[in-house]
Amino acid sequence: MPTAALEGGLEVRVGGAGPDVVVLPSFVGSYWTRALDELASSFRVHLLQLPGFGDLAAPKEARRVLDLAPLLKVALADAGLLGAPHIGHSFG
Numbered sequence: 001m002p003t004a005a006l007e008g009g010l011e012v013r014v015g016g017a018g019p020d021v022v023v024l025p026s027f028v029g030s031y032w033t034r035a036l037d038e039l040a041s042s043f044r045v046h047l048l049q050l051p052g053f054g055d056l057a058a059p060k061e062a063r064r065v066l067d068l069a070p071l072l073k074v075a076l077a078d079a080g081l082l083g084a085p086h087i088g089h090s091f092g
Helices: 034-039 065-078
Strands: 003-005 011-015 020-024 044-049 086-088
Touching: 020 034, 034 044
Parallel strands: 020 044, 020 086
Antiparallel strands: 003 011, 011 044
16 A cells, blocks of 8 residues: 655555545554454545654654644645544554
């Protein structure tokens, strides 16, 4: 599944069809899981990866949750996903 860059250093993977849902994963583990395959059977899943997670470097200005929230809001607004339901896993 291709990964696209979003504003603020975020990355997103999109899969499935149907209403949009945004998923914020945990720090570790497989990011696209069988559970997301199942979710993608009914929804268009946008799996976001925040700076500092996985292989993405954390910028100096985004070291805390309070720093990441504005980046997330801008990226979601630019992608037209600000009002979409969100699912968070662990830290997400």
